[in-house]
Amino acid sequence: MTPGRIDTTKPHPARMYDYYLGGKDHYPIDAEAAEGVLSINPHAAHGARALRRFMQRSTHFLAAEAGIRQFLDIGTGIPTEPNLHQVAQGVHPEARIVYADNDPIVLTHARALLRSSAQGRTAYLDADVREPDKILGAPELLDTIDLSQPVALSMNALLHFVPDEFHAYELVSAFVDALAPGSYLVISHVTYDFDPETILKVIAHYNASGIPAQSRTEAEVTAFFDGLELVEPGVVPVHQWRAGADDPTAGYTNQQAASYVGVALKR
Template identity: 45%
Template sequence: MTSISNSDEDAWRLPRLDEVASESAAVRIDTSIPHTARIYDYLLGGKSNFAVDRAAAEHILAAIPDLPTTLRLNRLFLQRSVRYAARRGIRQFLDIGTGIPTGGNTHEAAHQVAPDARVAYVDNDPIVLVHGRALMTDDGPGRTTFTQADLRDPKAILTAPEVLEVIDFTEPVAVMLVAILHFIKDEENPAEIVATLRDALAPGSMLILSHASSDADPARGQAGAAGWKNASAEMTMRGYDRVLAFFDGFELVEPPGIRPHWNPDNEPEDALDSVENVWGYGGVGTLR
């Protein structure tokens, strides 16, 4: 992961929209600007990225070489939290900022517990949606939809036809903001965005949220965040108290607080559970 070279991957073409989504034109890819989803993909060991994304990722890794471990832990948090919600009766999941699909996606984790669970994926990047439609096959009774929308406009998400196909907001929903709010700047009012989503939810709904933080080492964290400066979205790392504030109106799941290692159901431990230096927090709250 530490070497960068121009290869045939730079000529790699995503599936045409008409091949995977009954559309008529291929999606055009701008490979001149690093993209957050493709940077994440590279940091997780994926191949859906380009030289410009790898260069940005290597800049980040120079400051935070153990960041990929945190990203893998974040995937573990996603899977555990989804199963936690499904075990408690949640059958609807609204996953905003899904990113390029990798192993252990929301619908896969949910269907381990509840095969009839329904999932609405939302991302503002059409490339991500092409990947999702091409790769996220599902043979279970639950339904999965994909919507192109931006978290900065939560009302558009709440009224999107594809979302409303599978989500009934009069019933409990798990809203997932996993590793996405740190790409919303302070001036874009992230707290107001979360509050808008919260106010649309029925009692018993859950907020599943994780967020990057430089609390482990502020200097290194900010140096790493600078790697996103010229990407499709900049990163704003936030401290414990600021991340905790996003759960306003929700009752945090025991054990209380937000923490890097989240496992209230005492699922079998993973090697990641012993990692000490984690660049972020995760938690789950229930709306009463």
């Protein structure tokens, strides 16, 4: 793996997300853009933490209750612990995970993502969600997971960076169509339903910073799951999806979380 050139002249959503989470893997341009978001929406860090906790809960559900042992995580972001493979392999040490992201800084952290259990396997792709054929046909993916068997496709905090002009629904369908029956789709997505004025200003800030972004309504997020069977409790605010009392984000308000999530089965 050879990292591409990291562009430090413009912000990147993965690095801004790292800033919200209190990480150190970002640049001044990312911090400046993230502080601009926080000045509009002081709850942005709450939202990032809620999305991260959902990734962990949904992954544990898929491994422990649904029996999934293969995961494709697109829009991976900068590693934080526990990451998806650590949650999945904590349940099934033989689980196999493929990560994909298009930010070179994530590629520089791929060694952390590739620290698999001895029984399992992980791989990393430098790829863009807008190129499904490239991802699905990549040797790294095909050598790691078996697409004829169930796979959990994770698109966490990703699709709000895929505006309609990039054909988000068609892209999701292309990935789901390639998966075997018994596979699952996981999505978390920012919404303006709970605070339209604030979130639309945040989206405008991202776009003005050179990061294409789009908020979607509950109905628009639900439409990503058309043809699939939603797992209870369906499409709900992120902090309401199977969050126990011990989850630090369970007490968040809808306004703080500002995202919908869902998990659905392909029959």
